Amino acid sequence: MKPFIAFAIALIVIGCTSSVKTNTVSANSEPATSHATEPATSATPAATGSISGVINFQGAVPKLPSLDMTGDPMCPQTPQPSEAVVVNNGKLTNVFVYVKEGLPAGQMTPPSEPAVVDQKQCRYVPRVLGVMVGQPFEVTTHDQAIHNVHPMPSKNTQWNETQMPDDKPIVKKFTAPEMMVRLQCNQHPWMRAYVNVMTNPYFAVSKPDGSFEIKNLPPGEYTLAAVHEKFGEKTMKVKVSAQQPAKANFDFSAGK
Amino acid sequence: MLKYEVPEELSLSPSPYNAAHHRFTVLVAVLAFLLILAGALVTSNNAGLAVPDWPTSFGHLFKIPPMIGGIKWEHSHRMIAEFVGLLTIVVAIWTWRVDKRRWMRWLTIGAVLGVIFQGILGGLTVLNFTPPLISTAHGVVGQTMFCVLAAIAVFTSRSWLEEPAEKMTRKDAGPLIRHSWMLIGFLYLQLILGAGFRHVWTKWGPPGSNHWPTHKIIHIFLYPHILNALLVAGLVLYLGMRTLSKHSNIPHLKVPGMWLLILLVLQLMLGIGAYVVRVVQGVDEAQPTLALVGVTVAHLGVGALILAVTVILTIQAYRHTGEPADVIPFDRSREVARA
Numbered sequence: 287m288k289p290f291i292a293f294a295i296a297l298i299v300i301g302c303t304s305s306v307k308t309n310t311v312s313a314n315s316e317p318a319t320s321h322a323t324e325p326a327t328s329a330t331p332a333a334t335g336s337i338s339g340v341i342n343f344q345g346a347v348p349k350l351p352s353l354d355m356t357g358d359p360m361c362p363q364t365p366q367p368s369e370a371v372v373v374n375n376g377k378l379t380n381v382f383v384y385v386k387e388g389l390p391a392g393q394m395t396p397p398s399e400p401a402v403v404d405q406k407q408c409r410y411v412p413r414v415l416g417v418m419v420g421q422p423f424e425v426t427t428h429d430q431a432i433h434n435v436h437p438m439p440s441k442n443t444q445w446n447e448t449q450m451p452d453d454k455p456i457v458k459k460f461t462a463p464e465m466m467v468r469l470q471c472n473q474h475p476w477m478r479a480y481v482n483v484m485t486n487p488y489f490a491v492s493k494p495d496g497s498f499e500i501k502n503l504p505p506g507e508y509t510l511a512a513v514h515e516k517f518g519e520k521t522m523k524v525k526v527s528a529q530q531p532a533k534a535n536f537d538f539s540a541g542k
Numbered sequence: 543m544l545k546y547e548v549p550e551e552l553s554l555s556p557s558p559y560n561a562a563h564h565r566f567t568v569l570v571a572v573l574a575f576l577l578i579l580a581g582a583l584v585t586s587n588n589a590g591l592a593v594p595d596w597p598t599s600f601g602h603l604f605k606i607p608p609m610i611g612g613i614k615w616e617h618s619h620r621m622i623a624e625f626v627g628l629l630t631i632v633v634a635i636w637t638w639r640v641d642k643r644r645w646m647r648w649l650t651i652g653a654v655l656g657v658i659f660q661g662i663l664g665g666l667t668v669l670n671f672t673p674p675l676i677s678t679a680h681g682v683v684g685q686t687m688f689c690v691l692a693a694i695a696v697f698t699s700r701s702w703l704e705e706p707a708e709k710m711t712r713k714d715a716g717p718l719i720r721h722s723w724m725l726i727g728f729l730y731l732q733l734i735l736g737a738g739f740r741h742v743w744t745k746w747g748p749p750g751s752n753h754w755p756t757h758k759i760i761h762i763f764l765y766p767h768i769l770n771a772l773l774v775a776g777l778v779l780y781l782g783m784r785t786l787s788k789h790s791n792i793p794h795l796k797v798p799g800m801w802l803l804i805l806l807v808l809q810l811m812l813g814i815g816a817y818v819v820r821v822v823q824g825v826d827e828a829q830p831t832l833a834l835v836g837v838t839v840a841h842l843g844v845g846a847l848i849l850a851v852t853v854i855l856t857i858q859a860y861r862h863t864g865e866p867a868d869v870i871p872f873d874r875s876r877e878v879a880r881a
Contacts, residue, residue: 353828358611368828432608434594436671438751444671446594468751472592473611475749476829516826 335526338499339534341492341512343378347371348516348540353476360431360451361408361474368476369413371516377496378538380414381514382466382482384489385500386521388508393485396421400457403469403479405429405449410469410479414515416489417481419463425449425456432473437481439467446472466513480515512536557642557703564698566636570629571691577626578684578846580619582839585681585740587830588749589615590672596665623661630657633694646697653694656687674741681737682730685846689853696854701794706862708792715863718784718795722856725777729849732770736845739763740838748825756825764821771813778806778848781855792862798855805848812841 352365372379396418404411405427417423425435427449436446441462449456460467460483471477482489490498492512503526513519517538526532584590592612593599599617600607606621607613634650641647663680670676696702710718742763746754785792785799815837824834 348826350826350828357614360610370826370828432611432613434592434612436591436594438671438745438753440751440753446591446671448594448600466752470750471612472589472616473613475588475612478828 333505333528334502335505335528335530335532336499336501336503337508337510337524337526337532337534338497339383339536341378341381341383341496341498341514342535342537343373343376343496343539344537345539345541347373355408355474355476358408358431358474360429366407366409369409370478372494374494374496377492377494378514378517379492379494379496380412381492381496381498381512381536381538382414382416382480382489383492383498383500383510383512383534383536384416384482384484385486385503386509386511388506389486389488393419394487397487398422400424401481402426402455403481405431405433405435405471405477408474408477410477412491413478414480414491415482416484416491417460418484418487419461420459423458423460423481425458427451427453433471433477434473435469436472437467437469439464439483442467442483466515478515482513510534512538514538557640557646559700559703560640560698561700563636563640564695564700566629567633567691567695567698570626570633571688571695573622573626573629574688574691575843575846575850577619577622578688579839579843580615580622581681581684582842583835584615584619585677585744586835586838587612587615588744589613590677590744591668592616593620593668596668620664623664627657627661630654630691633691637694637698641698643697646694649690649694649697653687653690656683656690660684660687672741672745674738674745677741677745678734678737681741682733685733685849688846689850692850693853693857696857702861706792706794709862709864710789710792710795710859711864714788715859718781718789719856719859719863721777721781721784722852722859725774725781725852726849726856728770728774728777729845729852732767732774733845733849735763735767735770736842739767740842743820749827749830756821760821764817768813768817771810774848775806775810778802781852782806785855789862792858794858795855795862798851798858801851802848802855805844805851809841809844809848812837812844816841 348371350368350370353368355361355366356363369380398421400422401415401417402424403415403426405425406429408429408431427433430451432451433449434446435449435456436444438444439460441464442460445458447456460481462483463485464483467481467483469479469481488500488503490500492498505527507523507525509521510524511519511521517540520536520538522534522536524532524534589612593607593616595601597603599605599620607617609617630650630653634647634654637650638647660680660683663676663683667673667677667680739759742754742759744750746752747756747759782799782803785795786803789795789799819831819834819837824831827834
């Protein structure tokens with residue numbers, strides 16, 4: 287009998303420990319819109335590593351036509367630059383970087399804070415973001431234009447809802463991992479955002495200077511992937527240790 | 543001997559020409575064509591889901607929303623559709639009142655049912671987020687209803703109600719009728735492939751979710767569409783040349799034949815233009831350009847005209863066949879016998 291009691295106590299202790307870790311993740315205040323959140327099953331921060339790098343763009347930058355938003359008087363009435371390819375000093379922004387392989391299979395606990403997309407000046411801000419399966423996904427508006435928010439997933443449920451000016455945020459959840467789910471507004475066909483639904487919090491989006499950082503990764507060997515809406519996906523092997531940050535730079539070009 | 547007289551309301555005899563009735567049916571057919579263009583504008587502007595609810599628009603049945611952005615395309619299409627639906631009901635009521643031909647009366651009832659069915663397909667395409675299968679069916683049924691309304695306009699015309707001055711021999715009519723039916727069949731195939739390409743491209747291609755690679759959509763829909771265009775062009779050339787040469791004494795065959803040739807040239811140019819703006823230039827476009835919208839809508843509109851003209855040519859071929867008892871379904875022998 288005693289072994290059974292000891293086993294039960296051990297199970298309870300493990301369960302409590304896990305729930306403490308889960309709460310730690312859920313309470314993490316870092317928004318998932320720009321970079322990774324605290325992992326659900328990570329060890330103590332001292333025992334984790336990170337990956338940082340830069341997304342370089344080589345060659346001539348494609349010249350994209352300006353956006354004409356004059357179809358709606360509530361949108362900017364002058365030609366607006368496209369955000370499909372944004373290169374600053376040879377660095378590519380809006381590249382979604384994530385751990386593609388090497389993590390234990392399964393779903394990590396999502397944060398309770400929503401991943402937010404705002405509609406501002408008839409654009410989605412940010413254009414590229416990550417959200418975890420089960421994490422609240424919130425769409426807000428600061429426009430006087432009428433929008434309809436319409437994600438077009440293949441593995442998640444599709445929905446299409448109107449958002450009038452001053453309407454309260456639309457809050458949804460994705461139920462399955464899926465890359466580059468396009469968010470579209472059928473009022474304004476130039477409006478596009480890309481939502482990456484992940485089972486783990488180890489992802490980041492390259493900033494205007496092309497840099498990215500994924501924190502709190504357990505040490506190990508991973509396949510890191512960088513995906514851009516126009517130039518597709520690139521991968522590389524990265525070894526993460528707790529002692530020093532791993533470096534991973536990606537090179538993109540118009541020819542992929 | 544007991545003399546039996548057919549009651550007037552059951553008579554199959556030709557109706558007297560009613561100018562107002564005929565003009566009204568022409569008006570409805572023209573509006574149905576404008577409705578097709580309005581629908582094409584919705585797809586080309588990728589505005590099919592700009593109004594997310596149906597049958598209401600933003601929760602209202604009659605209140606007109608702000609006509610801006612994608613709403614102006616989608617809601618205009620809905621308003622024109624409701625108007626055409628209403629006018630089709632008027633055509634049916636008017637026909638039942640003034641037209642003695644039983645088949646004609648039931649044809650207008652069929653038109654009303656078809657228009658209602660088309661409206662439901664439009665609603666289903668909105669409520670199901672523009673699934674290509676339903677959206678394609680919506681496009682095909684829409685053009686079919688346009689042809690039906692155009693045929694009703696022909697059936698109410700003076701020339702249809704009067705006995706033709708010239709007729710073909712049955713031997714001459716055979717190839718014309720046979721090839722006309724073949725052309726209708728190939729035009730429907732062309733329509734299904736074209737509509738399938740448009741809706742799959744818009745939904746799953748570059749302007750949509752981007753789930754389908756462009757080459758896959760092109761291989762499945764566009765290349766067969768281009769290949770079938772050659773068959774359609776061959777049949778149009780045959781029918782056009784035949785009506786202009788062999789049946790040039792019958793204006794009701796010669797004029798549709800001539801229009802088929804004119805529309806074919808226009809359509810081939812628009813088809814090439816649509817390929818350039820949609821596939822060559824349009825893959826990376828952030829939004830539909832004026833050229834893309836203009837050319838693709840015109841391509842669809844001319845396609846609808848070619849189908850309608852072919853249907854009219856086929857109908858007129860039956861009408862101008864010398865031995866009507868041998869040809870169905872536009873059998874006028876009983877009409878003549880009972881007149």
